[in-house]
Amino acid sequence: MENEIKGQQDRKKYVRALYSKFGASILEEKWQTQDQVTLTVKLNTLPEIVEEAYYGQGGWLSNVIGNDERSINGHFAVYYVLSIEAEKDPNKNLWLTIKALVPADKPEFPSVTPRVPAAVWYEREVRDMFGLEPVGLPDARRLVLPDDWPDNLYPLRKDAMDYRFRPDPVAEEENYQFIGVEGEGIVEVPLGPLHITSDEPGHFRLYVDGEYIVDADYRLFYVHRGMEKLAENRMDYDQVNFLAERICGICGYAHSVAYASAVETANGIEVPPRAQYIRTILLELERLHSHLLNLGLAAHLVGFDAGFMHFFRVREKAMQMAEILTGSRKSYGMNLIGGVRRDILKEQRDQVLRLIAELRSELDDLLDMLVNTPNFISRTQGVGRLDPKVARDFSPVGPNIRGSGYTRDTRADHPYGAYDRVSWNVISKNGCDVLSRLLVRAEELYESFKIIERCLDAMPPGPVLVEGFTYKPGTYALGYVEAPRGEDVHWVMTGNKQKVYRWRSRASTYNNWPSLRYMFRGNTVSDAPLIVASIDPCYSCTERVTVVDVRKKKAKTIQYQELEQYCRERKYSPLKN
Amino acid sequence: MLRLLKKALEVGEATVEYPFKPIEVAQGFRGKPAYDFSRCIGCGACATACPPNAITMDCDLERGIKSWNINYGRCIFCGRCEEVCPTGAIVLSKEFELAVIKKEDMYCRAELKLCRCIFCGEYFETFREIEYVREILEQVGLTKKSSESRVQFLKVCPKCRRHKVARIAALSNWHVDLNGRREENGTRS
Numbered sequence: 231m232e233n234e235i236k237g238q239q240d241r242k243k244y245v246r247a248l249y250s251k252f253g254a255s256i257l258e259e260k261w262q263t264q265d266q267v268t269l270t271v272k273l274n275t276l277p278e279i280v281e282e283a284y285y286g287q288g289g290w291l292s293n294v295i296g297n298d299e300r301s302i303n304g305h306f307a308v309y310y311v312l313s314i315e316a317e318k319d320p321n322k323n324l325w326l327t328i329k330a331l332v333p334a335d336k337p338e339f340p341s342v343t344p345r346v347p348a349a350v351w352y353e354r355e356v357r358d359m360f361g362l363e364p365v366g367l368p369d370a371r372r373l374v375l376p377d378d379w380p381d382n383l384y385p386l387r388k389d390a391m392d393y394r395f396r397p398d399p400v401a402e403e404e405n406y407q408f409i410g411v412e413g414e415g416i417v418e419v420p421l422g423p424l425h426i427t428s429d430e431p432g433h434f435r436l437y438v439d440g441e442y443i444v445d446a447d448y449r450l451f452y453v454h455r456g457m458e459k460l461a462e463n464r465m466d467y468d469q470v471n472f473l474a475e476r477i478c479g480i481c482g483y484a485h486s487v488a489y490a491s492a493v494e495t496a497n498g499i500e501v502p503p504r505a506q507y508i509r510t511i512l513l514e515l516e517r518l519h520s521h522l523l524n525l526g527l528a529a530h531l532v533g534f535d536a537g538f539m540h541f542f543r544v545r546e547k548a549m550q551m552a553e554i555l556t557g558s559r560k561s562y563g564m565n566l567i568g569g570v571r572r573d574i575l576k577e578q579r580d581q582v583l584r585l586i587a588e589l590r591s592e593l594d595d596l597l598d599m600l601v602n603t604p605n606f607i608s609r610t611q612g613v614g615r616l617d618p619k620v621a622r623d624f625s626p627v628g629p630n631i632r633g634s635g636y637t638r639d640t641r642a643d644h645p646y647g648a649y650d651r652v653s654w655n656v657i658s659k660n661g662c663d664v665l666s667r668l669l670v671r672a673e674e675l676y677e678s679f680k681i682i683e684r685c686l687d688a689m690p691p692g693p694v695l696v697e698g699f700t701y702k703p704g705t706y707a708l709g710y711v712e713a714p715r716g717e718d719v720h721w722v723m724t725g726n727k728q729k730v731y732r733w734r735s736r737a738s739t740y741n742n743w744p745s746l747r748y749m750f751r752g753n754t755v756s757d758a759p760l761i762v763a764s765i766d767p768c769y770s771c772t773e774r775v776t777v778v779d780v781r782k783k784k785a786k787t788i789q790y791q792e793l794e795q796y797c798r799e800r801k802y803s804p805l806k807n
Numbered sequence: 808m809l810r811l812l813k814k815a816l817e818v819g820e821a822t823v824e825y826p827f828k829p830i831e832v833a834q835g836f837r838g839k840p841a842y843d844f845s846r847c848i849g850c851g852a853c854a855t856a857c858p859p860n861a862i863t864m865d866c867d868l869e870r871g872i873k874s875w876n877i878n879y880g881r882c883i884f885c886g887r888c889e890e891v892c893p894t895g896a897i898v899l900s901k902e903f904e905l906a907v908i909k910k911e912d913m914y915c916r917a918e919l920k921l922c923r924c925i926f927c928g929e930y931f932e933t934f935r936e937i938e939y940v941r942e943i944l945e946q947v948g949l950t951k952k953s954s955e956s957r958v959q960f961l962k963v964c965p966k967c968r969r970h971k972v973a974r975i976a977a978l979s980n981w982h983v984d985l986n987g988r989r990e991e992n993g994t995r996s
Contacts, residue, residue, distance in 0.1 A: 468856075468887075471858075472883060472887075473858060536815070537811075540814065540818075553836065595810075595814060
């Protein structure tokens with residue numbers, strides 16, 4: 231208790247510091263919880279204040295939310311969510327949200343990106359979805375909306391369209407402008423855009439000089455599903471749990487927990503301790519299968535296919551654990567607002583503990599083999615460098631940033647569930663390369679084993695679900711989870727009619743893409759798939775590759791298999807003929 | 808390399824012979840929702856809870872039919888229907904092999920008869936749901952005599968019920984004495 235009060239004072243310190251610098255510009259201070267505060271500021275001072283919180287107070291950009299609040303206060307609004315974690319003490323860390331109202335008749339706001347590069351994707355998305363123009367944003371291209379989407383139709387405005395409406399396409403062809411890199415001998419290599427083996431398309435364009443990548447650009451969001459619009463129009467609070475789980479086929483449960491905890495926090499619903507433990511156990515279970523998948527894929531991409539098979543063989547045990555505990559191998563479907571739907575019984579607990587012991591001893595062998603495979607270290611060390619300075623500017627998350635010397639981990643920085651009730655360690659490496667990211671994942675597996683075992687032992691008895699609460703319209707809060715790929719941050723504003731007014735979900739990979747461009751630079755084409763895989767972006771390979779030789783104005787399509795083979799064997803470059 | 812070979816020998820065959828041999832699933836596996844028509848009262852709780860709208864209800868007021876429909880192609884096997892069903896008419900089975908040759912085989916439809924309102928004669932609710940409510944009233948200990956009139960009241964549609972109550976309130980002259988007891992002084996229609 232004493233700690234909490236002291237922590238509260240420490241947290242207020244950040245807000246006071248902002249007051250002393252920008253006093254007259256801060257219009258309102260509102261605390262959602264002990265560690266979540268929203269400051270409403272004057273629109274023209276938004277960039278300065280976000281910059282001060284980001285660089286001056288050691289913040290990281292965790293989310294930006296656009297919101298159509300015309301029916302509430304006659305304005306649009308933008309919320310910049312920063313995680314202030316300079317002191318690395320969960321009792322002092324703070325979620326600081328800087329909010330600014332944007333006039334409905336003049337939908338413009340000053341862009342933060344020139345001061346804080348991490349905001350670039352968020353601001354492009356706010357422009358696409360709400361038609362709010364970030365004045366001064368250097369990148370004028372669309373991010374989320376497809377090229378054939380009509381101008382002046384902003385899907386997330388409340389009066390824009392029915393959620394089922396699909397406007398007629400206004401363009402025949404893709405007209406997305408990739409960045410132009412010109413120079414003697416530079417060849418443009420598009421990777422993609424469709425038929426990715428794991429169902430997620432993305433279009434990369436590599437600018438290469440000989441074998442070396444000088445720059446990269448990419449186009450994503452080919453499979454935007456309009457989930458936020460769907461949730462606010464058709465689903466009730468409990469149903470969105472299941473929708474949130476389908477944001478990702480790998481780390482869906484993390485989204486479900488992030489959404490549920492945002493709603494719970496906004497409405498002051500206390501989740502029973504036993505449910506907190508169960509959520510924690512399942513989140514770690516999800517990390518097990520996700521990290522094992524990524525390690526297997528890494529083995530595959532460096533040409534160690536037998537290792538790949540073995541990783542997938544042992545990963546099966548993680549899938550079995552999920553089936554035992556939730557009744558489903560994937561998409562656990564365990565969350566409702568207020569807790570979880572199934573308890574863990576003694577028999578299930580014993581089965582899971584046994585499987586963990588088996589998995590641990592298998593993993594010891596496999597990791598030893600992987601690391602001692604002759605070309606594994608040489609293919610991954612020093613490759614795909616994420617410079618700590620670049621990382622600081624773009625707020626990447628998860629093993630991606632922990633491989634570059636930072637110890638950012640939402641589980642430790644902003645504990646939720648039972649993470650502050652069992653002991654475990656944050657894993658971090660200093661190599662900044664593909665190898666470091668893989669080793670972070672490998673060691674995290676052991677931490678996950680520990681967390682699951684300790685949670686199963688320490689789980690208190692009691693109910694797993696509370697009911698009988700009421701939802702308060704117009705309240706909002708953040709929900710956050712450290713998913714296998716990094717933090718997922720959700721923001722929910724409750725509405726009337728038993729529906730969310732606005733649900734903003736930000737997946738971890740969203741924060742990892744913008745810095746990928748810098749990770750490509752200086753590496754060879756054959757390393758590109760490996761680098762993409764090292765951020766574990768929910769998909770890791772592209773089906774086909776087109777090579778454009780700018781000087782000869784000639785295009786050529788290479789099958790994905792060829793590039794993959796080249797990545798693995800590094801012989802017979804497909805670029806040569 | 809040798810260790811890898813040793814490992815491979817140790818592990819032996821990692822795959823199973825599915826689909827040539829059946830595969831076991833865990834206790835509590837969430838598979839295809841099995842529907843028991845004899846228990847369904849057509850209350851629609853499952854349709855309200857179903858996140859992907861796999862379960863839907865329709866009313867045909869011409870024919871006096873309420874129908875329950877499921878599209879297994881939309882089902883996400885969350886089991887919310889099982890959770891909210893008051894009569895246990897839906898239980899998630901262990902069946903997971905749902906591929907079909909014909910699309911129609913993805914659907915299942917059940918029809919329940921609707922009861923007419925004894926005042927206006929409109930169809931409004933299934934016989935089974937009225938029966939379900941009657942059983943509950945009986946279980947909570949209503950005497951047979953009073954429940955008989957209540958059973959009749961159950962067959963009044965919500966619209967007529969509102970009219971009826973409003974009329975009673977308007978025509979009768981209800982007073983509430985200081986002890987909170989209600990006295991009836993007027994004539995009742």
